[in-house]
Amino acid sequence: MGARRGAEVLGRRALNRATLARxxxxxxxxxxxxxxxxxxxxxxxxxxxxxxxxxxxxxxxxxxxxxxxxxxxxxxxxxxxxxxxxxxxxxxxxxxxxxxxxxxxxxxxxxxxxxxxxxxxxxxxxxxxxxxxxxxxxxxxxxxxxxxxxxxxxxxxxxxxxxxxxxxxxxxxxxxxxxxxxxxxxxxxxxxxGRDLAEGPHDDVLDDLVLRYLRVYGPAATADLRAWSGLSGLPAAVARLRPGLRSFRDERGRELLDVPDAPLPDPGEPAPVRFLPAFDNAVLGYDDRSRIVADEHRGLSVTGARLVLVDGTVAATWTAREREDGGVAVSVQPLRPLSLAERGEVGAEAADLAAFLGDGAPGTVEGI
Incomplete structure (x- = not known):
């Protein structure tokens, strides 16, 4: 599906901030x-x-x-x-x-x-x-x-x-x-x-599924919607909903659809460090994952690696192990050089994560 002429172009950073917010x-x-x-x-x-x-x-x-x-x-x-x-x-x-x-x-x-x-x-x-x-x-x-x-x-x-x-x-x-x-x-x-599955027809469920996807992952292409859901039979739902949707395009020229009331933060808004679990939705929810993970690291998203977002994009992986004293050590493996400020932010969030994983016991941070 080609992009509509004149549609606003959203750069990768704008799409990243939209994904993070939603x-x-x-x-x-x-x-x-x-x-x-x-x-x-x-x-x-x-x-x-x-x-x-x-x-x-x-x-x-x-x-x-x-x-x-x-x-x-x-x-x-x-x-x-x-x-x-x-x-x-x-x-x-x-x-x-x-x-x-x-x-x-x-x-x-x-x-x-x-x-x-x-x-x-x-x-x-x-x-x-x-x-x-x-x-x-x-x-x-x-x-x-x-x-x-x-x-x-x-x-x-x-x-x-x-x-x-x-x-x-x-x-x-x-x-x-x-x-x-x-x-x-x-x-x-x-x-x-104690209840049975919903009975068909299911057009309303499919329409709602498309809208929910766009609210949480949009703006996104129909290929992204298909990659997230695994469903190929959604063109009819998209066609029914299209009159009420916003249309953008990305830097590759793909059409991106969106609900009209979802947030589009300023691309310059700072993004905090976040530690993601294995197979997190924010990464796997797209066909084109470049808004959140660089192409050279895309393979990590399907191997079960736990990822660290720095300035909104994947910059490290992390693992955790339980120490002999019952606390947890979180180890960070950077995928690119981190600045002094970034290392401080990653270390602080890793320490909080270690305490969470250890049910409040003081944790330790390794690797940064």
């Missing part, structure tokens, strides 16, 4: 965790502890017990959604969004696993597995092993893997609770939430 990274928000998860339309959660760091970087006064309470009360769940990856979403979003992602989830699962499932009737597999998950939370391999006898020669792990997309499942607590290790047990959405 992702709650330009300044921490005075929101509760439930509101933040809803605002962000979910957080990446394939690494179960990472959403806690994502919320700490975005919210004032966030404490892990708040998110734990939401998970245990089932107001927030971990389920497979955008791009066939696990996301932490509100229960309401789980019920509304899973149906519009279902076809994509199955297509991606069978595209990856189809050759390893010869002769497996997917409808029969789903029908046999659903009551097992509904009866009690189980791991995917456990259910795969329970059903493997029906399809000799098929690996139980492959049966379990495809079931994660065939069936609307949620990962149950205690997995995902703060500093807890637990197997990835799954049950059905119906068993966990």
């Amino acid at each position: 992702q709650l990274l330009l300044r921490r928000a005075d929101l509760d965790a439930l509101a933040a998860v809803g605002h962000l339309a979910g957080l990446q959660a394939q690494e179960p502890q990472e959403p806690h760091v994502g919320l700490w970087s975005r919210l004032t006064g966030f404490r892990p017990a708040e998110l734990d309470g939401l998970l245990e009360s089932r107001r927030v769940v971990r389920t497979q959604l955008m791009r066939r990856t696990l996301h932490l979403v509100t229960a309401e979003d789980c019920l509304r969004l899973r149906p519009v992602h279902q076809a994509m989830l199955v297509a991606r699962a069978t595209g990856t696993l189809g050759r390893r499932l010869p002769g497996v009737d997917l409808a029969e597999l789903a029908a046999a597995a659903e009551p097992l998950f509904a009866a009690e939370p189980r791991t995917l391999p456990d259910v795969g092993r329970a059903l493997a006898g029906r399809w000799p020669g098929t690996a139980a792990r492959d049966l379990g893997d495809v079931l994660s997309s065939l069936l609307p499942l949620v990962q149950t607590t205690p997995r995902g609770l703060w500093r807890r290790q637990a197997p990835a047990r799954n049950t059905t959405v119906r068993a966990w939430l």
